[in-house]
Amino acid sequence: MSAPDPGAERHHQRTRYRVTGMDCGSCAAKIETALGRVHGVHGVGVSVPAGTVTVTHEPSLSPDAIVQPLSALGFGVSGSEAGTADRAQSAGSGDGHDHGHDHRHGAGDGAWWSTGKGRLAIASGAALVAAYALGKLVPATESWAFLLAMAVGLVPTARRAFAAARTGTPFSIEMLMTIAAVGAVVIGATEEAAMVVFLFLVGELLEGVAAGRARASIQGLTKLMPDTALVEVGSRTRSAPAASLAVGMVILVRPGDRVAADGVILSGESALDEAPVTGESVPRRKGEGDAVFAGTINGDGVLRVRVTAAARDNTIARVVRLVEEAQESKAPTERFIDRFSRFYTPGVVVVAALVAVLPPLVAGGEWGDWIYKGLAILLIGCPCALVISTPAAIAAGLSNGARRGLLLKGGAVLETLGGITTVAFDKTGTLTEGRPKVTDVVAFERPEAVVLTLAAGLEAGSSHPLAKAILAAAQQRGLPSPAATETVALPGQGVSGRIDGHRLVLASARAAGESVALTPAQAERIAVLNAEGKTVSVLLEDGVAAGLLAMRDEPRDDAKSGLAALRAIGIRSLMVTGDTAATAKAIAADLGIEPRAELLPEDKQRIVRELQARGERVAKVGDGINDAPALAAADVGIAMGGGTDVALETADAAVLHGRVGDVAAMVLLSRRTMANIRQNITLALGLKAVFLVTTVIGVTGLWPAILADTGATVLVTANALRLLSLRS
Template sequence: MSNLVETRYRVTGMDCGSCAAKVRTAVSRLREVEGVEVSVASGAMTVTHPPDKTLLPVLRASLTPLGYGVAPLDPAPTTGPVPSAGHDHAGPADAPWWRTRKGVTTLACGLALAGAYAIGTHIPALESVAFLAALAVGLVPIARRAVAAARAGTPFSIETLMTIAAVGAVLIGATAEAAMVVFLFLVGELLEGVAAGRARAGIRGLSALLPKEALVERDGGIAAVPAERLEVGAVILVRPGDRIAADGVVVEGVGDVDEAPVTGESVPASKQPGDAVFAGSIATDAALRVRVTKAAADNTIARVIRLVEEAQDAKAPTERIIDRFARWYTPAVVAVAAVVAVAPPVVAGAAWDAWIYKGLALLLIGCPCALVISTPAAIAAALSAGARRGLLVKGGAALETLGKITDAAFDKTGTLTEGKPRVTDLVGLGRSERQVLSMAAALETGASHPLARAILARAAADRAPVPPAADVGAVPGQGIAGRLGGEALFLGSASAADARVSLGAECEARVAAFERDGKTVAVLLAGDAVAGLIAMRDEPRPDAAAGLAALKAAGIVPVMLTGDNLHTAAAIAQNLGIVGQGGLLPQDKQRIVRDLQARGRVVAKVGDGINDAPALAAADVGIAMGGGTDVALETGDAAVLHGRVADVAHMVALSRATLATIRQNIGIALGLKAGFLVTTLLGITGLWPAILADTGATVLVTANAMRLLRWNPKADRARRS
């Protein structure tokens, strides 16, 4: 691979998996090409080839006759073994349908057909010629593509079947009907293209969240630079009302940021120096200075788009089955149509015209387009809808599996809980609770460990005064000591405090009760007496209980697996109403997941993607929790970007809605074909209803799939209740 390069191209005109298959087959047959990957979702193609080959002319010579345009995406090839390529997200805006090649051809054919009807009405002698001309307007481009596809390795294309049917209809005198069939086919193709464009726009629309320019501090001034050229480390100014141009960290300013465009949260998040911000979010009420931490190609939005496009190209199990079915289905349809056209006249002396007509109709009925697109269209729409709501699913296989899970195994810290301790209880023993909090905060000022941050956060929330302490220093393995107003203070564990001063029965009983609840207790000593107790615990996320209840309502059994101590695990699990196991090592979590699978359960593992990696890999679906972090985007089969427990249930609901849509689409495709097959053989319907069976089914399944673009959890829950 070291002597090969990869070059990426934009391919226009691809509407479905069949288009991608034709492009892939044609390009892979070129001598200059070593490998090719085609993405319908992004309209992109990645070609592996020797570095000394210029491919664009031969690609255009191969794809243009098939009806596809090709243009380079990269300014230069990427050298070396690149296992996967990124995707261009900007791309040229899609032209209105009436300005596309398909749109112009369809309009021209429609006008010619209308003209033929008018001529036939007023000059009957010219009717046949007029319809033949109208037929040629639409059929000639189709026939050219059929010939090109056959020469490029796809002999049984939809264009081939259409050409055979139209020519055959002319030979038996059904010219007007053949012209109508060709026009309906073109209309169906046009509608497919419009629907495919909408699906792509659903993802490309995320790119529009990024501003074109950013205000960069440079040489003591402010300069406007293109957002895609921002460098890591640059400091940008974000004015009130501006969109943030890059992922970064606030270095100056305090204000609210509307993250709804990125995370879907309706309430703006308060930001202060040190807080992370996402590209595409909006500063609402104050100016912020933000240091850029990610290049444009790696910011949260760009990476979500790239991962979703890659996921859309990963075939779901149902899609792979249908693809295999379609490989022999189309040739079989051609064979059956030939038998229908020839056997009755030869064996039973039936009329040739009538049975040839039925055979031609069967060719159109048997086109597999609707069946082939039924699954990928639904998968693509669902992945797009999920991504816009922070539900990132990496491919059709994971999306299908999510709807079948029976058990969900959750990590505790950072998954069911917020991942940071909070002060839950204040107990004053000889001092007021407010005094205890002030004295403890005075000792912890400037400290950065989690328990210190919890105490300082509670002091800030309660607006407790934090006087300056003197002689503050850590006591290794015990706690922290200092002086406040001439009084010696110590804050540490119960055992360390008991070694200094006898705690007494009442104090020990309270400490024991807190610890049974899974709380960490800090004891405050003032002089030689106990001043108070501070209990802290990593509390469940606000939506944890509701999220777990939603999973239970969906028939899924949630369980908590944590490495935390047994007391904490039991307390959190009881609080949330689920079964919990504590004191587990990573290999223990993996073993429990495999035990569930051995009992026939389908298991999702939900965790932070680091210490849960073995269990995430072992589960049927691994779901990473996070807030748009690298771990959340790269680990597991799916990611809940907003860190909400309820989003796991939403992800399952999206999967089940997608599976229902796929079943509906397959039913529509096969049902229409079966119905028209019977009516055609009985002589009830003819050529133009036959093309409606294919084109109409294709449009119906595509439109049905596109409904998933508007999917949202609340509407889905209301519909099911």
């Protein structure tokens, strides 16, 4: 069953359920098959790491029709997720599935011994010990004791096996286990049958513990949110649950507090530690008008913040939701493994049957020996390790990325990134800061400090980006901004006014040249600055050029090192921008990147298509708005942003803290994840191949067979979980 069809969702309802006890790829396959057979269901998306099942269905379909097949398979359904589903439904505990049903509780719901899986494994182990003791004390009861010990674990396993068979999965791991255990009893290997069932339950418990750890890695982000917030009501404040905050409310954030909601600072200034949300290690100084994100930590100042997003829509909630949705999107390798396993498991059953039957029929072998070997092959062939090899690594990679501010929307994106050969960067706001800065202050008739001071006085109160750059430069140098009078905006030219009785004009170089005579040296200096891609404003004082200021949108601090990191891993970079050729050439020369300038959005898309036609695999990095056509055309579209809606909701991936170097980090994460997947597949199939040979030649039997399967599953999961601790 495929993931929900986007086209179908326009006409059908989409509901996401939290499912407990879903710990491996085989669980996911059973759920997809069972729900796919329900009339009125049009799509099923399963995320094992997130513990969610998303169902696209007819609006008239009752919740019971979806919950009942899951309950029959032994899974617990705790309800649909708020904000991402349309209705909730809880599966009751009194449905006959709670007694000894190890899927009823996920490993992550508490200590392992308190879960259904833990209790069943403990009961089976205790029964096995009791059977050994009884067999020693009363040898005549030994076989019956082991038969009863086996039944403790096999009965609930067999019930799940037959439930899976009824819902379309006849070759489930539980069915293979049931056949092997019953077969072992038939040929008199009762003690081994009991031990194998116990080892199987221990293996399932270990799978649950590992899956719970992977699930907690991304859900742990939600713990960054404080429980309460200080809400302003009139002139007083009151404590309120953070979950109850609504858009427009004003909250007070004290030093050391976590910010309880996304918002905008109304008053106050402080350094905010944004590492929990963006991965940025250095606290950022923020003041009035700046955006703050839920979960970040306030440093040294008191802030009044107006809430801009409710709890379910804040940055952390969206990141968690988007990562969970991404985990439902299967990578090409994962889809291949799923298809392969559909033929692999029935193939194992056929091989096991042939091994059990052919040697006695054709070569006169002992029936008991060869049936035993056939049963062992059934256990060796359990597909859990193979099926979990890819999704476990993909989920760990996605979670690791999210915790480092690298948001990748699905396994397919994560897999594709590793093969990228060219990255096309937008300039403004991507390679550069996205706002101009004063780069040069040149004195003609007045000292540099006076030129900057007078220019700041003229621009005081203006919201124009160039005016903000001048005011910021003056503030940075500790210069005053004297109040100007009679200020007048000169459309297309600049601004004029009076300071200390002097008439001042801050005009573009062209407008200044038309109103006063610039010397050849002054004109040459302006031409040089223009050639460097800088915007030049000339300060005229009483009709004389007193000096000039040059401004440019400067490269991000890590732009040069980020591009170098891409070159180091064999990836070519390209700048595609709508800015002028002179500006693009100047910035590109600083960064060591090839520029393509004066492009419209459709031109950027055309360049991406041309690169792809030459066999390149292209990633497009932009702001997610004016680069939309190119982002969509690229093999992977990456949005730059600081946790904004655009950065989170558009493109295939997002760099939340806007570091150019994180593009290379994304590619490396992809490559390491794919290497991990290859290791997992080799480990899963290699162990099975070794034990298949040793079983056929009589070296190993039932115990090593189930240990091989359990061991391979645990090793594969543990190997995937190594990706969670990846730092660079």
